[in-house]
Amino acid sequence: MPVSHSGPSDPLSIRGAARPTLAGRLRRKDGEPNMLPKQSTVDAWRKLVNKRYDPNTRFLNLESVIDDEIVKKHSLTPPGYGGDSRTAAVIFKLAGQLKPEVQTLSLANNNLSGMHLIYLDRYLPKLRNLSLQGNALKTWRDLDPVGARRDKMKHLRELVLVGTPLRDMEYKNGRGDRYRGEIARRFLALEVLDSEAITQIGFTNDSGPGPTPVVPKPSATTFPFEMGPSFITGVDGVLVSSFLFRFFQLFDTQRGGLLDVYDPQANFSYCCNTNIPARARIENLHNTLPNQRKLLWDLWLNNSGGGSRNLNRPQVSVDKMVEVLHTGPAKIVTAQTALPETKHDVQGAMHKFVVDAFPVPHGQGNALLLTLHGEFMEVRSQGLRSFDRSFILLPAAEGSRAKLAGWDVVILSDQLTIRGYSNSNAWKAGPLLVQAEDKSKSAQKSVEFSVSSLPLIQQQALNTLPEAQKNLALQICAQTRLNVNYAVECLNGNAWDLERATANFEQSLSPHPCLPSISHYTPGHLYSILFKIYTYKHIAAKVSLITPYHPFPKLDYLLLEWHAKVVGEE
Template sequence: MPRHSQRPRSLIGGALRGAGLALDEQKDASTARMPIDEEDTAKSRAQRRKTARSAAGPVGGRPPKRGVNINSLARPANQAHGRNKSLGAHTIGAVQDVAPQTNVVETLRGFLQSRWDAANCLLNLENMQDDPILAAANIRPPGAPGAHRDIGTAIWKLSGDMFPSMITLSLAGNGLSTLQPLSSLAQYLPKLANLSLERNELRWARDLDVLASKKHGLDALQELVLISNPMQQNAVDAGNEDGYRRDVLAKFPGLRILDMKPVSSVEHGFSQLFRGRASKKAGPEAAQVPLRNFPLQTKPGFIDGDAAQVVPEFLSLFFARYDQDRALLAPVYSEHALFSLSLNSSPPPRARAQRLMHTMPHQKELVLDRYIALGSRNILRSHTAKALLRTLHQGSRAIVAFQQRLPHTTHPLHDASKFVVDAWVLPNVDVQAQTSATEKPDALLFISVHGEFSEAPSQGLRSFDRVFIVAPTAPDSQAAQHGWPCLIVSDTLTIRHYSSSAAWAPDTLPTGPVTGPNVAPDAPAAGPLPAYLQSQEPFPNISPEQHTLALQLAAQTRLLYPMAVQCLADNAWDPARALANFSALQASHAIPATAFVPT
């Protein structure tokens, strides 16, 4: 009786390798385990191995690996088993990875052809799990549970061969939680300019590293859409969309449009700044950070009249003891006081442009490792409640113990120009702060300090921001006995790269009209429409006013009418903003020629 292997055979794996669409790293189960007939059963084990070696090659070696060739479209598994009327493991009820009579490669070709939009050079692979062609063949798309590991490579290889003019690919709505199925995308589609990953399940910016590798990265990519992925949605909900965009642009510095919003020159400069950290050319030349005029001039620090005596006394005493012996700070924190440390690792653009990190001594010796190890309560970068609670310190003893673990510092208290202070009275009815279990003051002081300190052992300079909320001290309290004029109920310390006191010095910023590519020019003026637009039918679901705006923009820019509609829709139907963004993109040659009316 014929004897069949009990291992399920990967029909799709055999088909892809047979067509040269999958790496032949190891033989598939459908070809590695062939049925053994009664004559083979009578042979000894050594004889069967000798027969197998002879079949493999004239000297018993493995068959040579086949090159990548998609012209051989017949599936070897079907050919081998067609004569015996057997599908191996499929005849005993194993789960099939494709329908038994499927020609996998021809099915993929038909599927891709059905999704191709030649007019827009677009391959629309949205919601592949719902595609009837793939469903009928029981082929699971890339990223779907149970999908074959080589199915993505096969699709990208076929796409590159079938559609050499492709510049746009949409993979929206495919439930992708990892981009590993796209690891070979750049290898077969190196000219891809526009990619949509909208409505997937990508959670972290690092998930994009698969597409941003130095060896096989999407170097030609100009537009990327990540809307409705957790990474984008969480950043927007937390008010950190700028940080999210900066992280993405650092991986794809050539992007001109991200999430349907043009990339500004400032964003582009930041992306270069982050990429330039490991570069010898780091600095303004590499970052190209544009410095803008400010609409208003900076003013001196402001201290409420009622706090004018308390604030200087408190700050000079606090920073002196913070530098000398932090154990002396214990009396100034109330028993319910809160303290948190936050790190801002982004160098300010003006400090970067002035090359402060490169021209000042000891700056390169400063590292953030110790602060990071102790825990930073940067709310925009903390994603769990546990992490937020762990980095919030409560009570005098816990706060002082934590601060004693921070690097030693020296604040330049002899030079008032190194600090700027704002302070005002804050009614406690809004804060509800308590200095003890039974005491709740009527009013508090809000004190904001910006300044600098040198850090041991390198003696490099850092800038800091510190916000105190303080309450009056009771005459018989421990704080009053140690000379403190007030009691701290909240203390927030932010440490960042050095930016010099010029950042807040009065009347030192360049002011005047704010100019640059982000400033919208006047809206396009209405005028006679060209002949090719006079009979243009309006797009569905837009108002007559929007249709008129689209016609005017198309006439002024020579954009195709659908492109003009999209441009306005992406800019909230603001014609001035749409024209400004169009001009910026056109100046950077980011708009393909196919978007314009042929000349």
């Protein structure tokens, strides 16, 4: 089916997207014009795409485009033969306009590299079968434009890479299994690779889906088991604490001193999770802590030691994964020395850390698995980061370097995860609240208690709000005793986040460090202060914050803060 004609503002014909390159112009005969009009070039590519599309099979055959008569007639410059990614984008967009949608595309034998495939997923996102046979794909990086992220080519079922330098090199070096595994990792929905089926791991249910049972809503407000403190068993706790104190002291001040504690066959790697944790986002830690905005990830992600080894990032190649898995004390210490300087307060603030240690099978005996969660300060920025670190430890043999250096254990494996800061309340010992139930229930009860006490005019104001915002405003009124107008203002200022709004309101009522206690004021003084507040209209307006049924919440702090402002203006 022909493609509709592009209008004058179509992206295909702007910014020289299909403009022939210098190499293409040099290929023309003498006497020909130096450059075809942009729209003429686009029209020529449109003719080629239409001619090569079979709508019955939904197959677009763009193999060996350089040999096509239309290319020769119009002196076009195909991608791979002088044409760049913009030319490829023109072709892919034209293909994306075909009806019915293209399901199978062959780009075989076009001398394409990775840069020519950048726009393929944008214009043909639902492609099911793709042949890149005989193209100039030399490294794994050439596949990044179509298979670097999980949301790219997610409908692709068959891929052909036969005749590419990448595939030929992998098989030549006996890495066929690795090649197939890497392709399967990049294209999660792939079923056929190079005309051979890929093993799929899944679960089947021959009986078919049955009716979904009705599960009663849980009524518990806490989990049946409490959050416990650090868990150490099968080993003397003194050994664990001594190891951690000494290890982090050296890690913070002299990382080269850790050379002796690593086993000759030890492994070390680290990865970074750059996302701000949900808990920290709710508590607004990134904005309230003084130095969090100074934190940078640059030296964590990439440094002279190789950088982060995050296996959840598909764009990381297998070669990179192997490179940043450090084996042996010398390589481990070199990699750790390349990391930014840190400071772990393991002696002064142990409540900010939690430790689990217990024996695990290792060979013919046991090893000790030690896992630590906590925080550290990054020295260069003075900002805080959270971390998780897992060690596998073995007893230090008599006469070994570790034993001679005073270590009771050697490290066999060391894995470190650095992540955005989130405070230690996550592992605070005590009941584990069912968060989705606890706060909403208590808030709902307080709303039901107070809504009937609101004046009629405020109830009318509530009725002008959407239902979701109305419920939040009611909860703010119940918890803070603000009237409806100021409850809405409070929520607006906190992006309608109930927890943030409540927390910021409470913080605004905290005592000023320079103000005396209420005990320093007589009742007469307090009423005098209140009278002054009323005389200053721009300050007195704040009195209307308070709903009639609770006129002076936290009188100790509220009046004193207002008094400080009044005195400052007298």
